[in-house]
Amino acid sequence: MTEPVSPIPEEHPIVLEVENLQKSYRTGFWLNQKITPLKSCSLRVHQGETFGLLGPNGAGKTTLLKTLLGLVSPSAGSGRIFGYPLGDRQVRQKIGYLPENPYFYDYLTGWEFLEFAAGLFQVPASVQRQRISLLLEMVGLPQKDARKKQMRRYSKGMLQRVGMAQALINDPDLVFLDEPMSGLDPLGRFQIREIIVSLRKQGKTIFFNSHVLSDVEAICDRVAILAQGELICQGSVMDLLGVTEAYHVQGKGGHIDGLQQWVNPLEIQGDRWQGTITMAPERFLTLVAEMGGQILKLQLARPSLEEFFVEQLRQRGIATSH
Known part of the structure; x- marks a missing residue:
């Protein structure tokens, strides 16, 4: 199980900041139509922080990511990474990037491709072999x-x-991940999640977007929701979802009548029961076990990040299929 993250203190140095960032394109046969996938975005990311960017399809997440990376130029606003303006070449040695749909030279083996990527970053040949082996082990790709x-x-x-391995080949301080869990089975998702947690423990800063909101909730210090090109909210998961000492509980069996004093309201259906408790969950688990009952589910009585996400979009009249 992934350990809960502790928020990064705000006094940590700012690694990435943008103010009123905007990106517009001309489209149409005569280039007479203007679209603005990114509208006046402002945010800050601190050193050692894991920052999750959420949004429905077409929200502008990839446009924002590419603008931060200097792959496209902003139409308005400004930003800095490690104190350098967006797109500055001096930043590239310190960042790693995994696009959502990466294209590789598919006639190469994975090892050859990683050697090629290491060469672009001028990683010494004496270091490459060991680093590639370690990265392959980290991402779960067999050496063979x-x-x-x-x-x-x-x-x-x-x-x-x-x-994922090539995004880390230069031992970057800041890692950008665009849908890193895309196309992975549950084991692969777990491995990528553990890699992100491991990078955080090394003091690295991670900026990633994902549709897997449960993963974002589990591993991010702060999140932001982007919709129709605008950041509609941002903050720590605790700040956005709220602090509560209550828990929703579901169980079965035991001396159900005796639960009335702890579970309120108590709903009973056959030998199943559910309700809300405000006592320490460890103590409640012990009491239920002593009564011969079994806990089926126990969770904080607050909305999940997914529920919060959907509600934020509904309030703004945005379609919630994601």
């Missing part, structure tokens, strides 16, 4: 597949693992 199999024969999940 990496060395012998061309990437054109890789599954989507294998390609995602290679992509």
Whole structure:
């Protein structure tokens, strides 16, 4: 189980900040139509923080990411990474990037591709072998597949693992991940989540967007919701979802009548029961066990990040299919 994260103190240095960032494009046959996928975005990310960017399809998440990386130029506003303006070449040695749909030279093996990526960052040849081996182990890609199999024969999940390894090949201080869990099975998702937690423990800063909101809730210090090109809210998960000492509980069996003093309101259906408690969950678990009952589910009595996300979009009349 992933350990709960502790918020990064705000006095930590700011690694990334943007003010009123905007991006517009001209489209149409005569380029007479203007679209603005990114509208006046402002945010800050602190050193060592894991920052999650959420939003429905077409919200502008990838546009924001590409603007931060200097792959596209902003139409208005400004931003800095490590104190340098967006797009400054001096920043690139210190960042890693995994795009949502990476394209690789598929005639290469995974190992050859990582050697190529290491060469772009001028990683010494004496360091490459050990670093690539460690990264392959970290992302869960077998050495045999990496060395012998061309990437054109890789599954989507294998390609995602290679992509994660190349994003870390230069030992970056700031890592951008665009849908890092995309195409992965539950085990792969767990591995990527654990990698992000491991990077955080090393003091690295992670900026990523994802549709897997349960993962974001579990590992992010702060999150922001982007919708129709605008940041509609941002803050720590605790700040957004609220602080509560109450828990929703579901159980079965035991001396159900005796639960009235602890569970309020208590709803009973057959041998199943549910309700809300405000006592320490450890103490309640002990009491239920002593009464011969069994806990089926226990969770904080607050909305999940997914419920909060959907409600924020509904309040603004935005379609909630994501």
